[in-house]
Amino acid sequence: MGEPDAALRDELKSRLDDVFRRIREACERAGRDPEDVQLVAVSKTHPVEMIRAAADAGCRVFGENYAQELRDKSRELGDAASIEWHFVGSIQRNKVKYLVGTAALLHAVDSEKVLMEVEKRAARQELDQQVLVEVNLASEVSKAGIDEEGLNALLMKFGSTPHVRCVGLMTMPPFWDDPERVRPYFRRLRALRDELGGKGYPNVELIHLSMGMTGDFEAAVEEGATIVRVGTAIFGPRG
Numbered sequence: 001m002g003e004p005d006a007a008l009r010d011e012l013k014s015r016l017d018d019v020f021r022r023i024r025e026a027c028e029r030a031g032r033d034p035e036d037v038q039l040v041a042v043s044k045t046h047p048v049e050m051i052r053a054a055a056d057a058g059c060r061v062f063g064e065n066y067a068q069e070l071r072d073k074s075r076e077l078g079d080a081a082s083i084e085w086h087f088v089g090s091i092q093r094n095k096v097k098y099l100v101g102t103a104a105l106l107h108a109v110d111s112e113k114v115l116m117e118v119e120k121r122a123a124r125q126e127l128d129q130q131v132l133v134e135v136n137l138a139s140e141v142s143k144a145g146i147d148e149e150g151l152n153a154l155l156m157k158f159g160s161t162p163h164v165r166c167v168g169l170m171t172m173p174p175f176w177d178d179p180e181r182v183r184p185y186f187r188r189l190r191a192l193r194d195e196l197g198g199k200g201y202p203n204v205e206l207i208h209l210s211m212g213m214t215g216d217f218e219a220a221v222e223e224g225a226t227i228v229r230v231g232t233a234i235f236g237p238r239g
C-alpha cells in the first residue's frame with residue numbers, strides 16, 4: 001500500500017474531525033456517550049485512494065452500496081488498512097455471494113428471500129454473518145425496506161438462520177431538506193426497537209439503530225442512532 005497523498009489526507013482529516021465533533025455535540029445535547037455512536041464512512045463511487053487517505057486520517061469503518069464495487073475495493077485494499085466494510089445498500093439475492101464474509105455488517109436485509117440466501121452463503125463459509133433489518137417507515141415514497149406490518153414475521157425467520165444474526169434495525173427516511181422533518185422517522189425506528197427488542201426472537205438482538213446521513217445525522221444521534229452512515233460530509237459530493 002502506497003503512502004496516501006498528504007494534502008488529501010489532511011483535507012479528509014479535517015472533514016472527519018468536523019463530523020466527529022458534530023456527533024459529540026449531538027451526544028452532549030442528548031445526554032449520550034459518544035462511544036455508543038459508530039461512524040460508517042460511506043465511500044461509494046469514491047476511489048480507493050480516498051479510502052486509504054481517510055483510513056490514514058483515523059477512519060476504520062467504510063460503507064459501500066454496490067456489491068461489485070465492494071468486492072473490487074475490498075480486494076484492492078486487502079487487509080493492509082485494517083478496514084471494516086459494511087454494506088449499506090439494498091441487497092439483491094444474486095449479489096449476496098459478493099457480500100457474505102466481506103462485509104462485517106449488512107445494513108439492509110428486507111425480505112425472507114434475501115435472508116435465506118445470506119444464511120445459505122454464510123453456512124457454506126461457516127461464518128456468522130451479522131445483519132440489520134431495513135424498515136420502510138414511509139411506504140408511500142420508498143420501496144426499500146420491509147413495512148412495519150411485515151417486520152414481526154421477518155424477525156421470526158431468524159429462528160431458522162443459525163449463521164445469520166440480526167443485531168438491529170436500519171432506516172432510510174425520505175429525503176427532506178429539513179432534518180426536523182425526518183426526526184419522526186428516527187423516533188419511530190427507536191420505538192420499534194424498544195417494542196420488539198424484548199420479544200426474545202431467536203438470533204435477534206436489537207442493539208443497533210442505523211440511521212442518519214450527511215443531512216440529518218445529528219438529529220438521528222439525538223434520537224438514538226448507534227450507527228450513522230455519512231458520505232458527502234466526509235468525501236465531498238459524488239461525481
Ligand SMILES: *Cc1c(COP(=O)(O)O)cnc(C)c1O
Pocket residue numbers: 042044065088089172213214215229230231232233
Ligand atoms: C449514499 C448513502 C449514504 C450516505 O449519504 P450522504 O448523504 O452522502 O451522507 C448513507 N446510507 C445509504 C444507504 C446510502 O446509500
